[in-house]
Amino acid sequence: MQKIDWSILRRSVNGDLTEKEKQEVEAWRNESGENERYYQKMKNFFTQEKSKEVDVRKNLKKFEQRTYGKQRKVFIGLCKYVAVFICLVGTIVLWQKFDTVQPEVNSLALAPGKDQAVLYTGSGKAIVLESRLRTNIVISDSLFVEQDSNVLNYEGIEAKGKMVDEFHLMRVPRGGEFSMKLSDGTMVHLNAETDLRYPVRFSGEERRVVLSGEAFFDVAKSGTPFIVELNGFEVKVLGTRFNINAYEGESRFETTLERGSVEINVKGKTLLLEPGEQAVLTNTGELSKQKVDVSLYTAWKDGYFVFEDERLEDVMNTVARWYDVNLFYQNPGVKEIRINGNISRYKDFSVLLEKIEKLDIVHFDIKGNNITVIDK
Structure with missing residues (x-):
């Protein structure tokens, strides 16, 4: 830097x-x-x-x-105040001051995610990645990729004479996150339960990657288009910063633009985004755009969960990927409770659950990694 x-x-x-x-x-x-x-x-x-x-x-x-x-405590303690708002008919507000001392871990503690991923090479070799000091990851006898902390760096491979034309797959499991720099200098931050398939070295008339899950892209400027391919649509840019949320099984895919310009292509339809806009593709094929507060959709990469009028089910699905827990609902009706607020991603999961429980609307039954949401 x-x-x-x-x-x-x-x-x-x-x-x-x-x-x-x-x-x-x-x-x-x-x-x-x-x-x-x-x-x-x-x-x-x-x-x-x-x-x-x-x-x-x-x-x-x-x-x-x-x-x-401290790698895993980047944002723990930065927020001394956390507000959790739950809207159900009216608005119920909880404003809780946290101590700077970390909460005592008990038998029901559920630890937050950590830097972890698995790299699959073109030959099918699987390499487990964790946060570590600078080192070289051995891909083959003639190819090494540098890892510095939680960033895998492919930039400069061609300049070093590593002429390898193959595709790699970075797979971040539930309860994980990882970052990487592609060969053109593009930074990609991968959220939990996310796959990214990419060439070791970009060549030809486009820079193309394939994504499933959620990632934030800071695309290096170039005259060659950068294309993110997803299930059912493409995002095309030249140099920009944007977030894509495209988890399989979800009811909608979202592309949120922070800076630059983005072109969305869906089955012959084209949609252009300006900074501060979000494209939404529903599972029925409807494509639209709207003005949004971009920070709500990019806060995860900076260590926060931020929710604004979100359904309880959507909130719980988001945090469940990060804490690697399984969710069950005794009464499906509670899924429609609306949530607003923010909290550090690096707090123990029990902290978030306790704050919601204090509102006396739902109760959480925790058995290992299985959580049942019970209507009160």
Whole structure:
């Protein structure tokens, strides 16, 4: 990551920059996906601290330690306040202050997901990936792929003379997440229960990958189109940042655009997206777009669950993938309860369940990894 005066970044949170500084920050953010991700994490952190007197050096040190010092605690403790709202006819609100000390783990504790994936090579070889210090992953006698923490990096393979024309499959299981940099420099953040099939080295007139699940793409600019192929449609871009949620079995697929432009192609239909818009494809084939708050759909990659008027069933399906649990409903009617709020993805699952239970609407019966939602 390229260096920049952190005090400028800190002041940018409050918009207290000169025009020259604004240009410097913008140029730095555009240099790489890593810079942009760092900026968003810093922005999230200091935004939540701005109601206090800020000791800049102290808070920067605390931010750096949380962001890079402990891999699995990136955002634990960043949110001291979590609001869980449940709407059922009227609106019921729970505002709970969390202690900075982590909750005591009990026999019903369900740990959050972690960095894990399985890489399948063109020969069918399966390589288990976990977060680790920088190392080389041996693909074959003539091919090594660099891994740094939770990022598998294919960039520069051609420059190193590794001329391998084959496809790999990155599979992130339930309870996992992982990131990768494709050979063209495109960053991809993969959510739980997600598959991405891609060439070791892009060539030809397009850069094409195949996705099932959820991923955030920060596509490297190029004159060659970048195409994400999904079940039933394609997303085509040149250089942009967007999120795709396309889990099999769900009632709708969503493509949410943060920056740049996107073209959606579905069976002869074409839909163009501008920043702040979302394309929705239903399982009946209906294609539409709408204005949205993009942060609601990209917060997962920064360590948060954020829900706005979501059905309880949709909320539970989302978190179940991350915590790798099985869901059952004693009364299907509770699936329509509406949920609003946010919570860290790195909290123990029991924390979220306890907050919902305090609203006295549903109860959760936990037996191992099986959770039954019971109507009260």
